[in-house]
Amino acid sequence: MPTGWRKASYSGQNAGCVEVGRVGGGAAVRDTKDRAAGYLTATRDQWARFIEAINTDRYR
Incomplete structure (x- = not known):
C-alpha cells in the first residue's frame, strides 16, 4: 500500500x-x-525515466 x-508542487x-x-x-x-479510483504504480527505474523525460520536455 502506498x-x-x-x-504536485505546480498544482497550488x-x-x-x-x-x-x-x-x-517505486x-x-x-x-x-x-x-x-485507485492508483498506478511504476518501478524506481520507470519513475526515474519518466521524470527525466518531463525535465527534458520530451512530452511537449
Whole structure:
C-alpha cells in the first residue's frame, strides 16, 4: 500500500492534480479528484525515466 502521498508542487490550491506516493521499490500516482479510483504504480527505474523525460520536455 502506498505511503507518503504528496500533491504536485505546480498544482497550488487547484484540486485537479495528481499525487505521488511511495510503494515498494517505486512510486504510485493517483488523481486527487478521485482517490477511490485507485492508483498506478511504476518501478524506481520507470519513475526515474519518466521524470527525466518531463525535465527534458520530451512530452511537449
